[in-house]
Every structure is written in C-alpha cells, then in structure tokens.
Amino acid sequence: xxxxxxxxxxxxxxxxxxxxxxxxxxxxxxxxxxxxxxxxxxxxxxxxxxxxxxxxxxxxxxxxxxxxxxxxxxxxxxxxxxxxxxxxxxxxxxxxxxxxxxxxxxxxxxxxxxxxxxxxxxxxxxxxxxxxxxxxxxxxxxxxxxxxxxxxxxxxxxxxxxxxxxxxxxxxxxxxxxxxxxxxxxxxxxxxxxxxxxxxxxxxxxxxxxxxxxxxxxxxxxxxxxxxxxxxxxxxxxxxxxxxxxxxxxxxxxxxxxxxxxxxxxxxxxxxxxxxxxxxxxxxxxxxxxxxxxxxxxxxxxxxxxxxxxxxxxxxxxxxxxxxxxxxxxxxxxxxxxxxxxxxxxxxxxxxxxxxxxxxxxxxxxxxxxxxxxxxxxxxxxxxxxxxxxxxxxxxxxxxxxxxxxxxxxxxxxxxxxxxxxxxxxxxxxxxxxxxxxxxxxxxxxxxxxxxxxxxxxxxxxxxxxxxxxxxxxxxxxxxxxxxxxxxxxxxx
Amino acid sequence: xxxxxxxxxxxxxxxxxxxxxxxxxxxxxxxxxxxxxxxxxxxxxxxxxxxxxxxxxxxxxxxxxxxxxxxxxxxxxxxxxxxxxxxxxxxxxxxxxxxxxxxxxxxxxxxxxxxxxxxxxxxxxxxxxxxxxxxxxxxxxxxxxxxxxxxxxxxxxxxxxxxxxxxxxxxxxxxxxxxxxxxxxxxxxxxxxxxxxxxxxxxxxxxxxxxxxxxxxxxxxxxxxxxxxxxxxxxxxxxxxxxxxxxxxxxxxxxxxxxxxxxxxxxxxxxxxxxxxxxxxxxxxxxxxxxxxxxxxxxxxxxxxxxxxxxxxxxxxxxxxxxxxxxxxxxx
Numbered sequence: 001x002x003x004x005x006x007x008x009x010x011x012x013x014x015x016x017x018x019x020x021x022x023x024x025x026x027x028x029x030x031x032x033x034x035x036x037x038x039x040x041x042x043x044x045x046x047x048x049x050x051x052x053x054x055x056x057x058x059x060x061x062x063x064x065x066x067x068x069x070x071x072x073x074x075x076x077x078x079x080x081x082x083x084x085x086x087x088x089x090x091x092x093x094x095x096x097x098x099x100x101x102x103x104x105x106x107x108x109x110x111x112x113x114x115x116x117x118x119x120x121x122x123x124x125x126x127x128x129x130x131x132x133x134x135x136x137x138x139x140x141x142x143x144x145x146x147x148x149x150x151x152x153x154x155x156x157x158x159x160x161x162x163x164x165x166x167x168x169x170x171x172x173x174x175x176x177x178x179x180x181x182x183x184x185x186x187x188x189x190x191x192x193x194x195x196x197x198x199x200x201x202x203x204x205x206x207x208x209x210x211x212x213x214x215x216x217x218x219x220x221x222x223x224x225x226x227x228x229x230x231x232x233x234x235x236x237x238x239x240x241x242x243x244x245x246x247x248x249x250x251x252x253x254x255x256x257x258x259x260x261x262x263x264x265x266x267x268x269x270x271x272x273x274x275x276x277x278x279x280x281x282x283x284x285x286x287x288x289x290x291x292x293x294x295x296x297x298x299x300x301x302x303x304x305x306x307x308x309x310x311x312x313x314x315x316x317x318x319x320x321x322x323x324x325x326x327x328x329x330x331x332x333x334x335x336x337x338x339x340x341x342x343x344x345x346x347x348x349x350x351x352x353x354x355x356x357x358x359x360x361x362x363x364x365x366x367x368x369x370x371x372x373x374x375x376x377x378x379x380x381x382x383x384x385x386x387x388x389x390x391x392x393x394x395x396x397x398x399x400x401x402x403x404x405x406x407x408x409x410x411x412x413x414x415x416x417x418x419x420x421x422x423x424x425x426x427x428x429x430x431x432x433x434x435x436x437x438x439x440x441x442x443x444x445x446x447x448x449x450x451x452x453x454x455x456x457x458x459x460x461x462x463x464x465x466x467x468x469x470x471x472x473x474x475x476x477x478x479x480x481x482x483x484x485x486x487x488x489x490x491x492x493x
Numbered sequence: 494x495x496x497x498x499x500x501x502x503x504x505x506x507x508x509x510x511x512x513x514x515x516x517x518x519x520x521x522x523x524x525x526x527x528x529x530x531x532x533x534x535x536x537x538x539x540x541x542x543x544x545x546x547x548x549x550x551x552x553x554x555x556x557x558x559x560x561x562x563x564x565x566x567x568x569x570x571x572x573x574x575x576x577x578x579x580x581x582x583x584x585x586x587x588x589x590x591x592x593x594x595x596x597x598x599x600x601x602x603x604x605x606x607x608x609x610x611x612x613x614x615x616x617x618x619x620x621x622x623x624x625x626x627x628x629x630x631x632x633x634x635x636x637x638x639x640x641x642x643x644x645x646x647x648x649x650x651x652x653x654x655x656x657x658x659x660x661x662x663x664x665x666x667x668x669x670x671x672x673x674x675x676x677x678x679x680x681x682x683x684x685x686x687x688x689x690x691x692x693x694x695x696x697x698x699x700x701x702x703x704x705x706x707x708x709x710x711x712x713x714x715x716x717x718x719x720x721x722x723x724x725x726x727x728x729x730x731x732x733x734x735x736x737x738x739x740x741x742x743x744x745x746x747x748x749x750x751x752x753x754x755x756x757x758x759x760x761x762x763x764x765x766x767x768x769x770x771x772x773x774x775x776x777x778x779x780x781x782x783x784x785x786x787x788x789x790x791x792x793x794x795x796x797x798x799x800x801x802x803x804x805x806x807x808x809x810x811x812x813x814x815x816x817x818x819x820x821x822x823x824x825x
Contacts, residue, residue, distance in 0.1 A: 072675030087670040089663055091813060100659045101674025108656050 001062050001078055001156040001188050002027045003048070008057035010043050017043040018054065019212040025157075025205075027062075030179060030189040032203035034196070036231055037284050037445055040212040041192050045159050048190075049081040050074035061157070072101070080155030084162045086142040090135035097134055098149050120148045124178045140171030147178065157188040164198050165285065165462070166262045176202050194231075194283050196224055196484030228480035232447060247274030249310070250406050250439040251295060256304035260290050263463035267304070270458070270468065274406070274437035277430075279450035279471065282460030282483055288443045289331075289411065291460070295441060296328035296409050297321035309406060325406035331415065331443075333393045338385040344368050344396060345381040351400045375399040376424065391421030398428055403436060410442040414449065426453055447476050447483075461485045494752070500629050502748055508634055510744035511641035512537070512699035516722035517729065517736045518648045519692030523569070525652060525731055526685035527665040527817045530572050531587020533693050534719025535594025540564040540697025541715055542602040545708045548698070549610040557611070558637075558698045565694015566687050568594060573686040577679050580821040591719065599710055606710045613637060613703040637699045644692070648733035661685060665815030668822035678822045696722070721773070728777050730812025739776075746772055780810050 003025040010018035017040050025031045035041045046052045048059060050068040058065050061077055068074045071081065088097050098117050099108045114130045121128060126144045134142060143163060150158060160179075164172050179189050179202065193199050199206055200222050207217045208230040215230045251272040258265040265287045272278055280288040293299040294306070297318040306314045308324040318328070330336035338347065345368040349359055352367075368381035375395045379388050385396060394417060401408070408429065414422040430453075432438040444450050450457055451471050459466040459482040466482060469491065481487045516533060523530045530536075540561040548557030568590060575586040613635045621632040631642070652658040660681070663671035668678045700715055701708055721743060729736025746769035754762050782788055788807070792800050 070675070071673040081673075087667070087673050089666045089670055091666060091816070092659075092662060096659055096662075099656070100663055100671075101676075103675075104656060106655050106657070108659070 001186075002060075003079075003157050003188050003190070004058075004060035004063070005044070005048070006058040006060065008044065008047060008059075009055045010047060010052065011055055012043075016212045018047065018057075021057070021209075021214050023207055023214060023217075025188055025190065027188055028183050028186045029205055030183050030191055030203045032199035032206040033190060033192045033209065034194065034199055034206055034227060034231055035209035036194060038211075039209040039231075041209055042161065043212075044209070045081065045161060045190070045192055048074070049079055049159055075150065075153050075155060078154060078156035079159070080150030080153065080157070081159040082143060082146050082150065082161065082163060084165060086139070086146045088134050088142055088146060090133075092134060093130070094128055094132050094134055094137070094145060095130040097145060098130070098152070101149075102153060116152065117148060120151060124148075124181065125174065126178075138167070138171070140167035140175070143167065143171075143175065144178075151182075155187075157190065158182065159190045159192065161192045162194070163191070164193065164195060172198075194484060196227060196481065196486050198485075199227075200224065224481065224486060225477060228477050228484070231484075232476060232480045247276075247437050250274050250276075250308065250437075251441075252305075252307045252310075253295075254305040254307075256294065256301045256306060258287070258290050258294050258299060259302050260299070263287050263290075265291060265463050265465060268465050272407070272439045272441065274439055275433045276456070277433065277440040277442070277454045278468070279454030279457045280441065280443045280460060281447060281450045281457055281479055284445065286460035286483075287463045287465070288458075288460040291458075291465070292328075292409050292411060292441060292443055295407070296326060298328065325404065325438075326409065327401050327405050327407070328409045329397050329411065329413065331411035333390070333397060334386060337397050338393060340386040341384060343382045343384050344372065344377070344379055347385065347396065347400060351402070371399040375428070390415075391417040391425075394421065394425055395428075398425065401432075405432065405436060405438045408432065408438055408440045410440065412444055413442055415445070422449075429453075447479050450479070451476060459483060461488070464488065466491055494756075500626065502752060503745075504630050504633065506741070506744045506748045507630065508638045509704055509748070510740050511638045512696040512704060513718065513722050513725065513740045513743065514641040514737060515644060515699065516693045516696040516719065517725050517740050518644050518733060519565070519689040519694075519696075520722060520726040521689075521729065521731055521733055521736055522648065522652075522661070522692070523686050523689030524726060524818055525661050525665045525815055526682045526689075527668065527815055527820065527822070528573065528576055528682055528686045528689075529583045529587060529819050530569055530686060530689060530693065531584060531723070532568050532572055532590035532594060532719075533587075533723055534717065535591040535598070536565050536568045536690070536693050537696045537700070537719045537722075538598040538713075538715050539568070539594040540694040541701040541713065542598040542605075542697070542708050544698035545610055545701035546602070546605050548702055549605055549608060552611060554611050554613055554702060557702050558695065561696075561698035562691040562694045564697070566691040569686050569690020569693070570683075572690070573683045576819075576821065577682050577686075583819050595716065602708050602710055605708050607707070609707060611702065612706040635703060637695075637703060641699075645733050645737040652733065662815070664822075665817055668817055668820075672822070682822070693719075693722075721770075724773060724777060727812070727814075728773070728780060730780075731815060732812070735812070742776070743769060743773055780812065782807065782810075 005021055005023045008018050008021040021044055033041050047054045050071045050073050059068060066077055068077060095110055095114050095117065099113050117130050126148065128141055128145055163175060183189050191199065191203055205217065205219050206222060206227065208215050208227060210231060210233060218227065249271050253268055253270045256268045262285065280291065282288050290299055294301055297313065297316055297320060300315055305312060308326065311324065313320055313324060334340055345364050348368050348371055349364045365381050372379065372381065375398060377392050377395045377399065379392055385393060388396060394413065414425055429440060433440060451474065454471045456468040457471050457474060458468055459479065461483065516537060520530060520533060543564045544557040544561035547560035548554055571590060572586055575581045576583040615633060615635045617633040622628040652661060660671060660676050663674065664676055664678050664681050672678050705714065725736055725739040725743060728739040750765040750768055754765055792804055
C-alpha cells in the first residue's frame with residue numbers, strides 16, 4: 001500500500017511537533033524514519049495510526065485521501081502500528097490476545113483462530129505456543145505476536161516504533177528477515193529508529209526529522225556522516241573551555257555491572273577525579289540513567305565495587321551516599337526533586353539540617369531571600385515551586401544543594417531551559433567544581449552541551465558503555481555515530 | 494443432628510448465599526472493567542429497604558426486585574460518573590456512598606419498619622426435586638436461589654468464553670491496548686459498572702423479600718454484608734467460580750457457627766458467631782501468601798521436589814487484580 005503524507009502540521013502548545021511534513025512511501029518499501037528524541041517521529045506516526053489528529057494536512061493511502069479516526073480505524077484502513085512496548089495483555093493467553101479486537105460472533109472460535117495463528121507463524125518461522133501466557137514471553141516474542149495479529153487483521157502498512165530496543169540479537173535478525181519478506185510481498189514498512197546501523201542495514205529509503213521538520217531523504221547507499229549531520233544539525237561552538245586540573249579520586253567504579261528490566265551494563269571501570277565533569281551521552285534508555293542512579297546509590301550494582309573518596313560504599317543506601325557528599329538531581333524536577341505545593345522557603349527549611357521541631361519563620365525567610373538573590377531565582381520566598389518556570393525550578397534545585405559536595409549527579413540539567421538559564425546553571429556548577437572540588441556527572445541529550453562542558457564523555461548504546469573519551473578530541477559527528485551504534489570498534493581498538 | 498437436618502441446613506446455606514453471590518458477581522464484573530464499587534455495603538441496605546417498600550406498596554414481588562436492581566444501578570451510576578467522567582478517587586467516592594446509602598436506608602425505612610410484606614416462596618422443580626439428596630439441596634429452592642446458581646455460570650462463561658468478555662478483561666487489564674483494539678473504554682466501563690451495580694442491587698431484595706424477609710432498620714443484620722462480599726470478590730481473584738466458592742464457604746462457616754452452639758457448650762456463643770470473619774481473613778491470607786517475598790525465600794531453601802509442588806499450588810491459588818483497577822483511562 002502506498003502511504004502519502006501531505007503538509008502535515010501538528011502543534012502541542014508552543015511546540016511545532018510536525019512542521020509541514022511531506023512524505024511518500026511506495027508500496028513494498030521499507031522506509032526508515034530517523035531523528036533524535038523529540039524530533040517529531042512519534043507525533044508523525046501517531047497521526048498516521050489514528051492516535052492523534054494533525055492540525056492540518058492530508059493522509060493518502062493508495063492515492064485516496066482518508067480520515068483515520070482512531071487506532072482501530074487505522075487498522076481497518078490497513079495501517080497497523082507496533083508499539084515500542086507491545087500493547088498487549090500480559091496476564092492473558094497468547095490466543096486470547098490474538099483474538100481480542102477482531103470482530104465476530106459472541107463466542108470466538110479459538111480452535112480455528114489457533115490454526116490460523118500457527119499457519120501465519122510458520123510463514124515467518126516464529127514459534128509461539130498459542131496457549132502460553134503473554135507474561136512468560138520475551139519482548140521479541142510479544143512483538144512477533146503483535147505482528148502476526150496485525151497481519152491477521154489485514155494490515156498492509158506496518159509502522160514499527162523503535163522495534164529493536166530490548167530484544168535479543170537473534171530476534172532482531174528474525175524481525176529483519178520478516179520485515180524484508182513482508183516488503184517483498186508488497187507490504188509497506190515504516191521503521192522508526194534512532195539506530196543508524198539498523199536503518200542502514202534494513203531500509204531502502206530514509207527520511208530524517210529534526211525539530212518537527214523533514215530535513216531530508218536519502219536512498220541507498222547511505223552516507224552515514226551526512227545522516228548524522230541531518231539528525232543533529234551543524235556544530236555550534238560555545239567558545240572557551242575550562243582547563244582541567246584533576247584532583248584526588250572522588251568516585252571510583254571497579255568492574256561495575258548493572259541490570260534493569262530492559263538492558264544490562266557490563267563491567268564498567270571508571271575513576272572520577274575532583275573538579276572533573278563527565279558527560280553521559282546516548283539515546284534515552286540506553287543505560288545512562290541507570291548508571292547515574294547507581295552512582296547515587298539508588299540502584300544496586302549486581303557486581304563490582306563502588307567507592308567514594310576511597311571508602312567502599314558498594315550496596316549502601318542512597319542515604320549513605322548523601323552523607324559522603326553525593327547529590328542527585330533527577331530529570332523530573334517537579335516530580336522527584338521538588339515538592340509541589342510547598343514554597344521556596346519551605347524547601348530551604350526542609351533541605352537544611354534540622355534543629356528542633358519548630359520552624360523559625362523569620363530565619364527561614366531570611367535564608368530564602370538570601371538564596372533567591374545568590375541564585376538569581378525569579379520568585380519570592382512564598383512562591384510555590386510549581387509556579388516557577390523550568391529554569392527557575394532548576395536554579396532552586398541548585399540552591400537546595402548542601403555544601404560542601406563531592407559529587408553532583410545531574411539528569412538533563414538544562415532540558416527545556418533557555419540559553420541564559422543554561423549558561424547561568426553551568427556557571428554555578430563549574431563554580432562548585434573550582435571552589436569545592438566537586439566532581440560532576442551529567443546526562444544530556446544535547447551533544448553540544450556534552451562536548452562543551454565535559455572533560456570526558458561516556459557514550460551509551462543499548463547498555464554498552466564506551467571507554468571515557470576526551471571531550472576535546474571528540475566531534476559531534478563522532479558522538480552522533482557512536483550514539484547510533486556505529487564506529488564502536490574504532491574507539492575500543 | 495440427623496442427616497435430614499444437615500441436608501435442610503445445607504439447602505439453607507445455598508439459599509443464604511444467594512444474595513452474597515449476586516453482590517460478588519456484580520462487583521467482580523465491575524472490577525474486571527477496572528472500576529471498584531466500594532458503595533456495595535450501603536447499596537445492599539438501601540436496595541433491601543427500597544425494594545421492600547415498593548413490594549409493600551404495590552404488593553408485587555417482581556416490582557420489588559426490579560426496584561432493588563434499579564437502586565443498585567443508580568448508585569453505581571454515581572460511582573461511574575465520579576470515577577470515569579470526573580476522575581475522582583474511586584475509594585473516596587465509594588466510601589462516602591457506602592455510608593450515605595446506609596444511613597439513608599435507616600432514615601427512609603422508618604415508616605415501614607417491622608411491617609409484614611410479600612415474601613418469595615420456594616418453587617421446587619417438579620421431577621428434579623424428588624431426586625434424593627440433590628433434589629432437596631438444589632431443586633427445592635426459590636427462584637432467586639436458582640438464579641444465583643445460573644449467574645455464576647453466566648458470569649464465568651461471559652468473562653472467559655465470549656468476545657465481549659475478553660474485551661471486558663482487556664479494559665480492566667490494559668485500557669490503552671483495548672482502545673487500540675477498538676474498544677470505547679470509558680463507555681464500556683460505564684456499562685459494566687451499571688450492570689454490576691444492578692446485580693449488587695438485587696442482593697437487597699433477596700434479603701428483604703426472601704432470606705431475611707421484612708425491614709427491621711438497624712437490627713436487620715445486613716450491615717457488613719457488602720464488605721464481606723467485597724473481600725470475597727478479592728478472595729475469588731476476580732474469577733466467578735472461585736468467588737462462588739468463597740461465598741459458599743462463608744455461608745457454611747456462618748451456618749456452622751449456629752449449628753455448633755449446642756454441640757460445643759463450652760465455647761461462648763459470641764465466639765462462634767464472630768468466627769467466620771477471622772476465618773475469612775485467614776483464608777484470604779492463605780490464598781495470597783504466594784505473593785509474599787518471605788514465602789519465595791523460604792521456598793528457595795526447600796528441596797527441589799517439595800519446592801516445585803508447593804510453588805505450583807501457590808501459583809494456582811494466587812490471584813492478581815486487573816492491572817488497571819481503579820486507574821482512570823485517558824486516550825492520547
């Protein structure tokens with residue numbers, strides 16, 4: 001089925017998530033959609049699969065304009081979507097998942113359905129027991145189930161959203177073989193990903209999105225450097241860097257291994273020195289958040305040793321880490337960092353060491369006024385934190401940090417902030433490094449920020465961690481490739 | 494005790510369990526769809542009173558039962574509106590309604606207190622009721638007790654064997670996935686909450702027009718039944734057959750409390766009357782013991798064969814609630 005998008009626009013508040021997208025995908029092709037987080041990939045795919053409605057623009061299937069009213073309507077039109085986290089019912093049986101949503105009589109005929117399920121599965125060399133429960137299957141098998149279900153419902157175009165995240169290599173190979181086979185049968189495949197490697201291997205055409213716009217299309221052979229440039233844009237230089245004068249070892253990781261539901265991080269050894277800034281780069285969910293939480297004592301390593309300033313703290317609680325001078329600033333400022341409903345003053349009181357149970361109001365207000373001034377927060381001592389802008393919330397979080405600190409861990413410290421706030425926050429952070437000899441580890445999706453402010457960079461790709469790269473020697477292009485899973489042999493050689 | 498009295502007693506147990514059965518099935522359906530209807534205790538009292546009043550005024554049993562179902566549906570409509578449309582906490586709404594309906598039934602029921610009204614008569618099924626033992630037990634009951642047998646099967650077949658039943662499981666489990674499969678999640682949630690509410694509402698008239706005929710205000714002995722039904726729903730793991738087992742177990746325990754009094758004169762009668770409640774709690778604990786971490790740890794230390802056998806039993810007993818129970822659904 002030929003899928004055509006014409007002048008698609010979609011706004012979310014002030015964000016122009018889809019800006020005049022025009023894309024024609026011929027039947028039988030595998031179309032890659034590339035772009036970094038927030039580039040507008042999901043918005044576009046949601047519009048095509050009936051989850052959201054474009055503000056303006058047209059969708060044409062086989063040349064005919066259609067209105068897709070809901071996800072269920074999309075599949076009636078032949079457009080099926082495979083979500084990153086398969087939208088199925090884990091406690092139910094495979095066969096019930098398969099049947100659910102297909103119209104028919106009051107009593108579904110499980111036997112016939114199971115027969116058809118098996119026939120379909122054989123075609124693609126899938127082996128799933130229809131009587132198994134879905135919560136016993138792997139993510140890869142759940143994907144296979146969803147693909148079979150969508151095919152059974154008559155999908156003629158298949159959208160796959162980051163399908164290779166969280167599945168094993170053999171499953172990935174099987175998935176790719178399946179997709180190629182389907183395309184050969186005339187099915188349109190739309191493959192949304194940020195993994196250059198996968199896209200390069202699988203797709204016969206690629207479209208790149210950046211900041212809601214379609215910045216370009218490419219046919220094979222793909223020029224990877226060009227693709228990276230299209231994804232991340234031109235390098236903008238911020239000018240002068242701070243010279244590094246490494247101090248004593250602050251955080252020492254020895255053969256640390258971590259595990260979470262989706263991925264495993266193996267054998268990381270790293271020595272962070274006082275005054276040093278380490279940037280963690282990688283697509284969201286590549287393991288950097290888990291890594292940072294492990295440094296904060298929020299996630300327990302499954303193997304290895306972790307010490308702060310020479311003291312072994314492996315397996316200790318976050319509380320112990322805090323006492324050693326570790327501060328953790330999560331990405332969700334309002335959810336995890338601040339208490340909505342409480343004022344700035346109340347926050348400062350909460351963060352201070354307590355003496356007695358009653359609050360000295362006057363003293364607290366004086367303290368708040370003092371901090372508000374030092375940290376240049378646009379707000380008053382009685383402003384509640386949710387009334388502040390993102391930049392000011394972040395400043396408030398910084399103002400809440402105790403002194404002295406030995407290690408500051410930050411998740412997206414400047415996400416959603418304007419340039420002025422970004423520069424201000426970094427100047428404050430660098431001050432900490434210079435004055436207290438604090439070390440900083442931060443996650444950012446902004447590669448320029450990573451290169452600008454870090455001394456060394458760790459790149460994460462589906463749980464793989466690069467050796468520390470010297471930020472002065474790495475380019476944005478190189479980082480972009482590593483993030484997309486390319487060029488890893490070179491840095492390890 | 495003669496076998497004859499035991500048989501009559503057990504037949505009585507089946508009849509006494511009928512109202513609880515309706516309430517449990519209603520709650521099971523509602524919770525399967527993702528809506529907790531905590532108002533049940535008040536609803537049963539209000540519908541018992543209301544249906545008795547209607548039956549008294551119209552001298553029609555049928556209208557009485559209809560009124561009971563209507564009251565249940567109405568209260569559940571409030572629950573549905575508050576939790577689905579207004580997205581208010583289902584627990585808070587449910588509790589308030591439970592208290593409100595209870596007090597309302599006492600207050601509004603004052604004028605009809607103690608009056609004698611129509612009462613449902615038993616209707617032995619010709620032929621079948623002559624079968625020894627079984628005939629007395631199952632086929633010499635009244636219409637609503639027969640209906641309580643049927644509702645168990647109907648609910649089970651509907652939930653597990655029919656297409657809309659699968660979707661019902663789906664909207665309580667993962668509404669987003671059900672939505673993608675074409676369900677109008679919130680509309681269906683309304684529907685099932687109201688159907689469940691009507692079934693809960695029928696529990697009232699089964700008491701006031703049959704099992705404990707009449708309306709006696711605060712001494713009707715109905716206060717608390719709703720909470721028991723709620724715990725049986727959980728005990729039943731949102732499965733009608735298991736829930737039915739729980740309801741009968743509770744009725745038997747209550748009956749034993751009465752029968753054993755003369756046999757065990759040493760035990761104060763209060764103990765026997767109260768015993769079914771802690772016993773229910775114990776059963777609940779037992780059923781869900783497989784979820785506890787310490788059990789898993791203990792199991793890990795056992796020899797392989799024992800461990801596997803115990804783990805199998807525990808897994809079979811374990812019940813997990815619908816994953817989206819009590820969570821409002823918003824499509825993107």
